[in-house]
Each structure stands twice: as C-alpha cells, then as structure tokens.
Amino acid sequence: MKADRLQTSETTSAKFQLPELLAPAGNWECAKAAVENGADAIYFGLDRFNARMRAENFTEADLPELMEYLHSRGVKGYVTLNTLIFPQELREAQQYIRSIIAAGVDALIVQDIGICRLIRHLSPDFPIHASTQMTITSTAGVEFAESLGCNLVVLARECSLQEINKIQSQLSYRGSSLPLEVFVHGALCVAYSGQCLTSEALGGRSANRGECAQACRMPYELIADGEVVNLGDRKYLLSPQDLAGLEVLPDLVKSGVACLKIEGRLKSPEYVANVTRVYRQALDRVMEQRQKAEGRGQKEALHNREKVKGAEVKENILSASSEERYNLEMAFSRGIYTGWFRGINNQELVHARFGKKRGVYLGEVIRINNEKVILRLEAPVKPGDGVVFDCGHPESKEEGGRIYAVEQKGKETILTFGRRDLNWRRVHVGDKVWKTSDPELDKQLRQSFAGEIPQYQRPIQIEVYGEIEQNLVAIARDELGHVVQVESSTPLVAAHNKPLTPERLQEQFGRLGNTPFRLGELTTNLTGELMLPVSELNRMRREIVTQLDNLRRKPKRWQLNPNASLSDLLPSLSTHHLTTPSLIVLVRNLQQLQAALTTGVDTIYCEFEDPRKYREAVEMVRQQRRWGDREIGRWGENFTPSPHLRTPHQKSDSPTPTIWVAPPRITKPGENWILQQVRSCKADGYLVRNYDHLEFFADERCIGDFSLNVANPLTADLFKNHFHLERLTASYDLNINQLEDLLKSSPPDWFEVTIHQHMPMFHMEHCVFCAFLSSGTDFRNCGRPCEKHEVKLRVDAKRLVDRHRIGTEHILHADAGCRNTVFNGTAQTGAEYVQRLIELGLRHFRIEFVNESPEYVTQTIHQYQELLKGKITGSQLWRELKLQNQLGVTRGSVIH
Template sequence: MPKLIPKRLASKQENTRLVTKPELLSPAGNWDCARAAVENGADAIYFGLERFNARMRGKNFTVADLPELMAYLHSRGVKGYVTFNILVFSDEIDDARDFLRSIIAAGVDAAIVQDVGICRLIRKLSPDFPIHASTQMSATSEAGIAFAKELGASVVVLARETSLNEVAAIREKTIQAGTEVPIELFVHGALCVAYSGQCLTSEALGGRSANRGECAQACRLPYDLYSDGKQVDLGNRRYLLSPQDLSGLDALPQIIDAGVATLKIEGRLKAPEYVAAVTKVYRQALDSAWLDYIGETENNFVEFDKEEGRYALEMTFSRGLSDGWLNGIDNQALVHARFGKKRGLKLGTVKSIEKDGVTLQLEAPLKAGDGVVFDRGRPDEKEEGGRITSVDTKSDESYIRFLNNSIDWNRVNPGDTLFKTSDPALDKELRQSYQVEQPNYTRPISASVYGEPGKPLTLEIRDDEGRVARAESTEPIQEASKRPLDSETLRKQLGRLGNTPFYLDQLDNQLQGDCHFPVSQLNQIRRDAVDTLTTLRRQPLRWRLTDGATDHPESQAQNPEPNDSSSARIIPYLRSFEQLEAALELPYQELYMELEDPRKYKQAVQLVREASPEKQIWVAPPRMFKTGEDWVIKQLTECGADGFLARNHEHLSSLSNFPLRGDFSLNVSNHLTAEYLFERFQLERLTASYDLNATQLAALLENTNAEQFEITLHQHMPMFHMEHCVFCAFLSDGKDFRDCGRPCDKHQVSIKDRTGMLHPLKADAGCRNTVFNAKAQTGAEFAQDLLNFGVRNFRIEFLNESPQEVRETLDRYERLLAGTLSGQSLWRELKLINQLGVTRGTLRER
C-alpha cells in the first residue's frame, strides 16, 4: 500500500499547491456492489436511498440499511456518501428534512447534493455534516467552486466536461482567492452528453426529469441529421449524441498532477462484476501511478498490467472507451456514433461464413464459452449473437463455431464486425473477489510493542486513519535464557491477520532487555487489539444535529389582487435581429435577447436605444461558462445592456455590479433556493426551474413572493445542452473550433428523432450545442391560475419564428392575459404542446 505522502510542486505562477494521493470512489447500487467495491480497494463508495437520488431506476439502499452499511464500510476503512443529488420541490421540504436527519444521525460520511436549498437545509440541521457539491450543480469554473464553498460544500464534483488543464487552472485561481476545496472528478464510466443538471430532454419528450432521477437516456437513441433542410448521409453513424464511455486510465499521472482529490467511477446502475472490475483496475493503476509520481517503490508491489486492466474494462461494460474531455475537446473521438449500447471488445471483421461458423482474423483473445454479437451497422434492429463452442486458428485466421441453429446466418454478412460481449471466466473471477468469507482487500496497520522483563507486554496498533487500540498482557515478561523475543518473531506473530481487514505494515519494537514471552499469549494480545480496533472503526460518526429552524420565509411581500391582470406584463425573449425589429414595433418595455455571438450584443443594444429611450434590453449570456472564457464576460460588460439574465455561477459573480435576474438554468425548484439567491445576489427576479410542473410551481409560489418570479408561458424547450458539437463532428473533419471551419455559421441544422420530429440545433459562443424541442409548448391553460397566485411577469420565448409569427404569437398571449382568449383556444390555434414544465400538473386553488 503506497504511503499518502504530500508533495509540493511549484506552479507556473510560482505558487505552490499540495498534491496528495487521490481517494478512489466507487458506485454501489446494492449490497453486492458495495462488497465488490470494498473487496477490490475502493476508499469510498457512493450510494442512493429510496428517495431523493438521481438513480431511481436502481435498487438502492434504504434508511433502515444505513446503520449496518456504515458499520461495515467503516470497519473496512471505507467511507460512505449518500447521493441526495436531485432538485427538491417546496412541498417536499418537510419530508427532505426528516430524511436528512436520519442520514446525518446514521453517521454517513457526507451527502452529495445538487439543490441549493437542500445545502441550506443541511446547514440548518447540522453545522458540521459534510456536503459534497454534486456534478449536477454544474460547476465549471472557479466561480462554481466559490459558490459551492459558500453554501457549505467541503468537496466539489466538477462537470464531466472539465479538462485537466482547466482543473489545474481552477485550482490555481481558487488557491489565490482563498476559496479552494478538494476537487472530485469522474474518471471512468458512462458520459452524459448534456451538462449534468442542465438536461431537459427526458422531461421535454416524456415528462420524466433527469434532475429527478428519471433520465430516459434519449441520448442513446439513433437520430438523422438535416442541414439546410436536406438529410446528411451519415452511413452507419446515426447515434449522434451517444458518447463513448470515459476511461481516464492513461491520464492518471496528469490527474494526480492537476491536484484532483477524488477519482470517481460512474455506475450505480451497473452489476457488481462491473464495480469489482473497474475498482480493481483503478486501484492498481492509481497505486502504480502514485508510486511513480512520488518516485518511490515498495516491496512486493505488483506492477499494473495495463492491457489486462483495459480488457476487464472493455468486457464488463463498454460503448467504446475514450478520454472524454480530460485532454480537451475532440469532437471526432468523443462520439463514434455507431451504437449507443454495450458492445465490449472488438474481435475483427467477418471474412467468410461457413456452416455454423465464421472466419476472421482475430484482434483479441477468444475462447469457447465466450459470448459474441455480430454488428452489421444497425444496432437498433435485432442482432445475431451467442456463445461459441470452439476456436480453430491456422496461420493468422480463426474459424469460430457456434451451437447448431443458434445463429440466423441469413442476417450475417461478410464485413460485419464481431464483438466479444461476455467472458464467463472473467465474470467468475470477479464474483470470487467479493463473494468471500474473509477480506480480499486489506488495509495497513502499524504496531508498537513495549515492555521489559518483570512488566506486562503492551501492544498498540494504529490504522491509517489514526485510530489506536491497545492491549496488555496479564502476565509479566520473563527474562530470556536462550533466544530473546526479536523483531522477526514479533512481525511473524503480529502479522497473522488473515481473517481480518488488516495487514501489518510497520513494526516498532520498543522492548527493553532480553525478553521472553509465550507465542500463544502474544497471539491473544494481537486478537484483543484487533477486536478493539474493529469496534472503534464500526462506531458511527457523531455529527451535530439541531432542531432545525423553520424553512418557511419569515416575511412575504403582499401579492397583488388575484383577479387583477392589469399589472401583468409579457417579456419577449428573442434570438435574432429580425425578431428584435418586430418586437421593437410593439409596446413592450422590456426585451430579452440571446445571440450566438456575444460581439453582436452592442449592435442589438444600439437598435433598442434608437427605437425608444424608454425600452430596456436584457441580455441572456451563454448558458455555461468555463474558466478561461473571460472574453465573453468582457463583451457583456461593454455592450451597454440594461441588465443580464444570470445563467450560471460566473454571471452571479462577474456581473454582480449590473442588474441581474436569475434564469431557469439556476434550477430554482423550492423556496429555500429562491430565498438564498434573492438575498445573497440581490436578484431582481427569478425564473422558476423548467423541472416544475404546474402543481410543483404552485407549491413554490405559495411560499414566496410570486411577483418576484417570471414564468415562461411559451418556449421551445432547450433539451440537450452539451459541450459536444454536432456541427463539428458530422459536418467537418475538425476536432474543435480551431479546425472545423465553423459550419454552425453557414448552415441551419436539426436532428430528426424516431417519431419524425425535427429538433433545431443551435451553437453558442463557446461552441456548445443546444437541441431545442421541435414543437413549442405553452402553459396558456394555467395563465389565469398563475395570475391568481400573484404572478405578474410572463416570458414568451422564440427560436426560429419569423417576425410575423412573433407578432401573432405575442398578440394571442396579450389577449390570453386580458381574458379575451382562452388557454385552450390559444394552444389549439398555435398547435402547441399543452403543458407547463415537465408535465401539465394541476394548479391548486389558493
């Protein structure tokens, strides 16, 4: 076991940073997965409970499991983190409080949290319980770190889209600013193509929210690509939005050097064999990389076999492996687009077909009993595959035979690709690693022995977390007449820890004089000390728990009269100069503007100023910000806008001297979040999260001042928001904006789903892509109810609509709020999706 030795390095800015060996964090969806992680070397596991977690499709643990689970983990020197990583609605806060109290009381090591309001609630319940900011919080810069730290987070999980260069830059900047916290980074597993916490696809298409643990994985489906109205010939590359799985194996030295504190493995829905394999591979690889990094070697250390490790990763689950965004953006490598499900290891291309078998040149090992599948480029259709009975190799070709009648040979052709999907021998080996009666993975203890003839022998053992257990003999040490007790004998007897979770690392022999002591008694002292240490480790952590102050707002501004719609206002949200010119002809005092190129905002502001000095233009900056994109902020601050929609942590910080309103991407789903953002950042208004349906929105409005909220009544839902650039990947040969030729500036692009809907695709200043729902949706049916709740600010968003469509749509919504047009008539006339937020819901009466 490598020593946890800190190493100070000089940065390029002559600053120093402390680099320590990263923690290895594994997923656990059930008890078998937890054991698989522990027995293969995880330092910590993360797991969900029966409520409030982002993997509700999994089995998960229950609150009742926590005492036993935490005692088991801690006895093995492993930490346990509960995932509380979803948005929570206002009418769930009381349940969330009770749930959190149980988690904290059970001695869990930390909670991984997405919701700002839940962070606040945890701090009301406990001043010292650790909070880890989830990747769902969309932290992509030093501003995200500062935001999370101020909420009480002691660890921040960065967005998967963060490169190692950006990680290093973020660390340097937070060190300088005094806002540094340990950084956690995903190093292996499935990659979400959309920014976590910013994906609205499942809810837009199926009423299931990814921010509520109900992701429908629409990114793994095939799509057709259309450019300027014509279908692009993609061949067999139809899985446009399905990234290969992440593997940071080759980047471990750079990950360590960047100062990452925790390496996170994705996979709470995966099988225990997957957890065992990936944990074991990364445990060995990390230990090896750390020894190389600190320039040390260890006795009995087995060098990591990278080829063997990669094979295990490919076989247990793989859609193909890439380094994701760790080494920066490479749109050609991220998404191969040929399939969106597990494939395994490529064996080669079928050369010929014979009776009950095929001939090919094998690119990887294969044996009888292994499972394979034939890939003919249509993974959405039924595929042929099965277990093989024999492999006969002559020269460089192999003949692979299958069971009689197990393959429909009419559906297999020369040129098909053969993949190995199953290795029963490997699966058996992995199961044996965690289905054990005594620990498979052990952790170091050090031992100190004290005494002299005539006095008792004292043994102290210490684990790697600093716990100390002591045992003392009842009989005194005798004077040795022949062979005195030496360090070799002590190490031999004290190292007999076979059925315990420990191994003896260091021995400090402090015996004085020539000592004789019976081996049987020495063994008993060892057992007593180990039992005491194990008991100490199993004891639950004691976090401070308070009664928890009420979460309801102390004061609430008086809402306007329920039926008074005269003060209601519409704010058009525009995305082109043509739309802006149309809106300027109408009597709207406030306009929102979002453009792909921030350099054009100055021109938009000038148009508004020329049209009327009384009109205001508020700018919607790019939805995400990554460290190093300061040029965008400079364009914003110099454009002369009346204010900005704050859409991420950087906007809350860098634009704080300007009037700000919080946009939907801040994920305001409960009143605790709303109160914090209003008070801390002095926002004028907030847009409620699009995860809220009408019922959940009602719960939020009941606990806040509804006049401070904007409700989006009409929009094309922004579904996927992603670092992956479809324009670059499929309309160019380039890796990123430097060599792609910028097809996004020249073409109107959309993707077509299996229902025939053409969803528009837009790029922003950071070359990030957003897929918008082809069909606009409306909350018109709920407009009167929202007025009754006191809402007075309504947003109408446009995407590609013509100026005439802008005018006609705004006119209808004006008549809707005036009560001269019904909600049903409006959505029928415009042929819109009739829902507000995720699903329709039902607004409660006040």
C-alpha cells in the same frame, strides 16, 4: 508514558495524497463488490430524491446496518440526495436528512441549493458534497458551493485536466482548500449534468429528478440547410464513448483531486468489482511510483526527473493496460475514451456508430464455412465466451451466441458454435464481432466478493515498545486515524534464545488472515534482547483486531440541532401591490428583436450566438426609447405610437422597453473575456445563468434564469435576498401543481414563468457542427460550420424500432463558447394555466423564440398580449397557434 508514546508516535502524512476511490452501489451486492475490491468509499441512493431512481437502492431502515458494515471495513458511505426538491417535498426531505445524519452516514451528495441550506441549518458539521448536478465548472462555482457550507465539490465531467489544474491553482491563490472530486470512469452524459431537459421535454421524465430516459443514445439524422447529410453508419450523433481515465491517472493524482468517482449505480455487482479493482490496482501503482521518486534523494534529482516523472508512472500504468483495458471493456463499454480530460476532440468523443454496450472487439468476419466463422482475432477468445455479430444496425435485434470451440489456423481463427444456436441467414461476411460475455472473468469477479470472510484487507501500522521487566506495548493505527494501544499481560524477560527480532514480530503480528486488516509498516523500539511467549504475542494481535474493529463500527456522531426547523428558512409571504401582468419576450436574432420592438412589450431578453451583436441590439432599443421620449414630450402622457412602429391594436402603456442580454450558460476558466464582451454592450441588465455570472455581474441589474434550477422557496430566497436578483425564472422541471406550490410558498412577485418556448433540451460541450460537418477537432480547426449552416436533428425513423416522436426536427445552435444546445422542434405553451397563475399573484410571463420568422414573432406576441389582457382564453390561443397544450415542459416527473 503511554500517552506520551501515543503522542510521539504520530507519523507525518505523505507528500502526495492518494485520491479516494469512490465506487457506485445500487444494492447490497454492489456494496460488497466495491468493498472487497478496494473502494475507499461507496455512494448509494435511498428510495427517494436520488438521480438513479431505476436502481434497486437502499431504504432508511438499511442505513444503520449498511454503515456499520462499511465502517468496519474502513470504507465511507455517501448518500445521494442529488435531485431538485419541490416545495411540498421539503418537509419529507427534512426528515430524510435527519435520519441520514443520525445513522452516521459520511456525507450527502446534493444538487438542490435549498437542500444544502437546510442541511447546514440542521447540522453545523455534517459533510455536504456538491453534486456534479450543480454544474460547477469554475473557481467561482467552487466558491459558491463553499459559501453554502459544502465540504467537497464534484466538478462537471466536461472539465479538462488543464482546467482542473487552473481551478486548483486559483483556489489556492484565493486561500480556499475545498477538495475536488472528478468522475474517472463510466457512462458520459452528453449534456451538462443539471442542465439536461431532454427527458422532461420528450416524456415528462426529468433527469433532474432521477428519471433520465437516455434520449442521447438514440440514432439521429443530421439535417443541414434542409437536406439530410449522408453520414454513412454514423447515426448516434449524441452518444459519447464511455469515460476511462486510466491513462491519465498519474496526471489526475498530480492535479491534487481528492476523490476519483466511478459511475454505475445501475450496473451489476460484477461491473462494480471489475472497474473498482482495475482502478484500485492502478492507483496503488501510481502512488508506489511517486513514493519511490520522493525517496530517491535530493531536490536536484527530483527536479531533474520532474519532466519525465509523469511519463515513468504512465509507462508503468500502460505496461499492464492490455489486461486492464480488456477488463474495463468487458465490464461495460460503448467504446472507452479519456472523455474531456485531454481537452476537446469532437472527432473522437462520439464515434456515433452505436449507443449501447458492446464489449471487446474480436475482429471482422472474413468467411463463413460449414456454419463456422473465420476471422483474424484482435483480442483473446475461448470456448464459452459470448459474442454478438454487428451488421451495422445496432437498433435492431442482433445475432449472437456462445462459442463452442476455437481453432487457430495460421493468422486466422475459426469459431464454432452450438448447433442451431445461430440463425446463419443473419450472419454475414464483413460483420464486426464483439465479445460481450466472459463467464470465466465473471466467475472470478463474483468470487472476489463471495462469502463473509474479508478478501480485501487494509493496512495497519504497528509500533512496538519494550524493555526488560516492563510490559510490551503495541500501538496500532489504521488508515482512517483510529488508534489502539495493547499491552502484554506479562513483563518482558531477557532472551536466552529466540529473541523478539523485527522479523519475528513481523511474522506474529502479520498473521491477520480472515480479518479486514493486513500489516503495513512495523516499527520496533526494543531495548536489548527480549523475550515474550508466542501465545502472548498472538493474544495481543487478536486484541488489536478486536479494538480496532470496535472503534470502526461506532457510528459517526454528527451534530444535529433538535430545535432547527425548515420553517426557520422559509421566506416571509408579505403582501405586495399587484400590478398589471407583464409580457417578457426573449429573441435570438436581430430580426426577431426588430419585430418585438413593434409590439410594445415592456421587457426584451436577447440570447444571441455572437455576443458582439449585443451592442447593435442595445442601440436598436435605445433608438426606440429616444423616439418614444420625443413622442411623449410632443404629445403628452396620452401618447399612442404611430403605425409605422407599432400596429394599432398593439398599444402599450410604455414605449420604452428595457433590454437584458444573456451570457452563455457555461463559463469555464479563461472564459471571462466572453463575459466582458457581454457587459461591454451596456444593456439595462443581464440574465444570470451560472455562478460566474453571479460574481461577474454582481454590481449590475440581474435576473436569474431557468438554469439556476430554482424549484423551491429555500433556493429562491438565497438568490433573491442574498444575491439581490430582481426576479427568478422558475425551474422548467416544475409542473403546474408544483409551480403553484412555489408561488404559494414564496412571494409570487419574485418569479417569472416561461409560458411559451422551444425547450432547450441538450446543452453540451460536444459540438455536433464540428464533429459531423468538418474534419476538425475543435473551434481552432473546424472552419466554423456553425456560422454557415442551419442544422437540425431528427430521430432516425429508419433505425428506430419504437417510432414514437419521429419527424420532429430539433433545432441546433452553438454559442460563443462553442457549446451546443438542441431545442425541441415543437413549441410548447402553458397558455391554459395563465389565468390560474395570475390569480396566485404571478405578474411576469416570458415567451421565447428560436428561429421563428419576424412575422411569426409579431403574431405570437400579439396573441399572448391578448391573453394577459383577458381578451382571449388559453384554449383559444392554443388552438390558434396549434401548439402543445403544456406548461413550459411536459408534466413533472412526480405525476408520471
């Protein structure tokens, strides 16, 4: 009978699934702050292989205790292993993964494709979450992650609600039900995660290795056609406002996303408590509204309300948003905005006036009298609050202090400060006043996670069954599906007074103070008026708590194959016939292409802003081929091209170069027309740069570009042997030692290495052209300044205290999707390493150009041709071209 009761008591799931609320935890205090303020799960890093190496982080030894604590509170724990893994680190990563799985962690958040393969090889059921560092922006990307064995995908922050809904719809149509996760709050990276090489290029601190130097938060000058554009106080051109999805929460719930993620593993416990509590309460309100709407009746009524249901919920959200917005701004704020959720608005995404924490805006200084500040308040303030005075130079040290007294006179507010607390010569009329500290709020937040007694309780459902002369049976279940059954030790008797009414049972079973539980729904199934001593009800309640707690504390037992090994996945190092080293040239306009054709290079890549010009490029190369074929037919195999097409010292074994073209690096739903435009040029092959390209160009000749982040042999093997790419471009995060390790652990003829380039640093949805050279919001109304101006960015030396790397003008390009790339203004070369790489078997070397003149292109190609032939050394080439003596990017982050 008990088993039957357990079976029949199963309840149906709600029609609308509340998304999981996922909070960050950089240390134990942050973990407690998240748990006690309503997080459903936390994510955290260990001391290696995570994208926030500056956080305090946890250790492997912490895992058992941390996971037991989280699970006892009904909270999941996800470990971040969201960096690229280099060849020599794979065995350590394997041991890390085994420890994590054995500790009962709920999932790993992973960037590296090879690591996804390794996890699934070690365990068939351990959950893998595809990190936002995997740059997934489309249905094809989600399905790619699914093919790796991922159980959830964290979409790129740049996806709008409309795009999220489109991805969900396409997944449903294709029969996939892989859950999606989105960031809902916190710092916005201006560059696509997994595609930012800025920190690596400028200082060897790779964002793909957890060491982002936040170059996006620096002030920049905008140089258009050689002249500095006067932008007034707007200097932080690449620093977005912080993401706050509170206003679109009903739409996110309606979209069906499975998890809402809060950014902030470098933030304080107060930040974690504050933001988690705001979103917990808002999410609960959204769900309450949805459940009310569902429970009102017939389908017609629901249909009639569908148009306004979202607005009704949003109104409830906004009714409390004044306090919530205040709390979010006090937690941490560079300004808060809905990011890309509502689509692209380049005028609002980046206000460009500062790039650091501000807080709540109080107003502007009207007067200064007797060391008192007068202003018209726009937000509440009280004695003890801390403020800062913003005079328009956020890069400099700013004046600030704590308020001693607040006096209201009409519409004006007088702020008094402690004597000698401020340097009044540095406070001015017109300064903006920001509230940066609220000790009272901080105290409340700290109290929310202080002590050992649980403060946030999660609901349990209890069903009670009973009839006379039988034991009372209580079945309890928590939100995670744990079920326990408890019986009274004495039978029920007929009640002469005080029978077991639903109200009385509610009162006794609801006494769950000092436990992680609160009573949710209570269902009674009693036959007749029955009685049981209160002491027995209390004992049953305590037993329910004990049994549920014991169940929750048990570690997750994932399958872990003891015989599986990294070695099983490593590619075979078969011997290959070594050919003459080959030079590959990437050009970015037709003039550069024409210059390259005069040099006799074997392979040319084109990456143009306008893919429509690819047809002309292909035709130019085909004309070269037709001319070459005629000359060979006329003169035989010992043919040498004539001087008008190729200078005498630039002879080539092949007068027939192949041309490969590059689609834009990002593909979003609805952008296949760009790929169709690219393919219509009928090039010899295509540079594959994302998961959509793998699918769209599957029947074409393809080479994997650097954006696939191939950093180890497991990733290389997948793309080479499963997707049949002809070659792979080694990740730009590899330094020379790591690159050598890659060539030793995989067949070297799989790869090409970029040995000369202007590093593509920022690749971003944010359009600088639109934001600062137009008044438009996006491509529909910006007037296309990208087609009219040559634009560069330069670190603003006047505003920087640290004046390193000033003067370099970084090149800005837009692509067909209106996405911007900032290229490092200083070219970099790996010329000195070429001979070592040739000795290791590498035969394909790439050089890239951005905006160089045709003459410079010709000269540079010639120098590298001489280098590959052994006629000059790498040191000679470096001196002649006056380039940085580095391999593609600055040395890898493991060395630094």
